[in-house]
Amino acid sequence: MKNPIQMIKQCAEKDEPYFVLRGQDICALAAVETYYSEVKAQVKDPYFIEEIEEILKDFRAYREEVSRTKVPD
Numbered sequence: 034m035k036n037p038i039q040m041i042k043q044c045a046e047k048d049e050p051y052f053v054l055r056g057q058d059i060c061a062l063a064a065v066e067t068y069y070s071e072v073k074a075q076v077k078d079p080y081f082i083e084e085i086e087e088i089l090k091d092f093r094a095y096r097e098e099v100s101r102t103k104v105p106d
Contacts, residue, residue: 056095059102065092 044051054061069089072082
């Protein structure tokens with residue numbers, strides 16, 4: 034997986050918008066699930082699909098481990 038801090042710096046340098054989700058965000062899992070569905074439908078690179086699937090698994094595992102989620106900060 035790419036370094037998220039480096040990606041954010043690159044976006045900031047290019048004045049490109051970016052979006053960050055945290056595991057504790059009550060809306061994050063649904064957002065990642067939706068993104069994963071779109072990736073599967075539109076992306077042909079199996080490595081990228083696998084990366085997003087791993088992220089989705091991480092968010093699901095976090096949700097199961099930590100029952101408390103909250104409205105985003």
